[in-house]
């Protein structure tokens with residue numbers, strides 16, 4: 001993959017992760033907050049004498065309750081793609097804005113319709129909701145601003161229009177303070193999620209680096225050890241695991257004649273050949289170190305032997321392009337199948353196949369030997 005493609009992919013992945021985190025947090029925070037609205041409306045009606053206002057209470061509390069339940073139903077199920085995540089966020093904010101606007105309208109209505117102390121109760125709850133919104137729903141500023149205005153403005157209009165100008169002024173200052181708190185909370189939220197994403201990416205990078213060989217890009221010895229132990233320990237009845245250990249013949253000569261850089265390029269080209277040749281499900285090609293490679297194959301020894309021979313024959317017959325010039329290399333291969341009766345563990349299995357490789361070298365190289 002080209003470097004700029006890789007960077008673009010990482011940027012897109014980062015954007016998606018941030019969006020999914022925003023969706024998760026918005027769902028979580030909106031879920032809890034929704035139920036305070038019907039409870040607050042119930043308390044305001046209780047303060048006014050609930051029996052006298054039972055129909056109005058049923059409509060207001062019922063509406064706010066339905067909206068609270070709707071908030072709970074919109075969740076980040078599974079791992080939605082970017083389009084689906086944006087759609088859910090829009091839907092969720094739509095329901096949140098419906099709750100805050102409904103509350104704002106209700107609190108303004110209490111001044112006209114309900115006796116004291118119901119308007120005071122509703123007014124104080126408006127302040128609490130506005131402040132809660134500025135702290136908790138700070139993931140997106142525009143809808144959060146609309147939500148705060150929805151909760152706060154209707155009662156302010158009533159206060160400014162009536163004879164409570166000082167209360168109205170204090171309420172307006174309070175609302176401006178909420179908007180400032182929202183701005184700060186939003187900045188802190190962004191800094192936190194960006195930092196968390198940076199740490200996640202660093203962790204993934206380190207994890208990948210610890211599993212992949214830096215020169216050839218295929219799995220390294222550490223990953224090989226883990227894959228072999230996994231394969232051996234989880235071997236199901238009727239299944240087989242084979243191992244090839246592949247060593248380049250006279251690699252020192254190649255290094256000495258063409259240079260170390262050409263030696264490196266040769267190892268990269270060889271790893272690419274391995275990747276292409278051993279690409280069936282269950283195949284794990286790795287670089288064990290130096291000019292030694294390994295392949296874990298889910299197959300019987302005879303099948304693995306045939307595939308090893310095909311690889312060896314093709315390599316010897318077809319020169320590789322190394323720094324622009326054709327270079328023919330041969331390999332010696334040890335091949336064996338894991339046998340629980342003979343191999344106590346993965347190490348014993350590896351040792352057995354390594355001995356087969358040794359025999360292949362002793363027998364003249366460019367050949368495959370059975371363990």
Ligand SMILES: Nc1nc2c(ncn2[C@@H]2O[C@H](COP(=O)(O)OP(=O)(O)OP(=O)(O)O)[C@@H](O)[C@H]2O)c(=O)[nH]1
Pocket residue numbers: 215247248249250251252253255259260261262263264267289290291361365
């Ligand atoms: N270019 C390059 N050379 C390496 C690397 N790792 C090991 N080598 C070289 O690989 C050579 C291995 O040499 P030997 O172990 O003698 O094996 P050989 O020359 O391949 O001989 P046989 O295995 O007996 O056929 C050494 O010269 C190492 O320096 C590497 O990452 N890059």
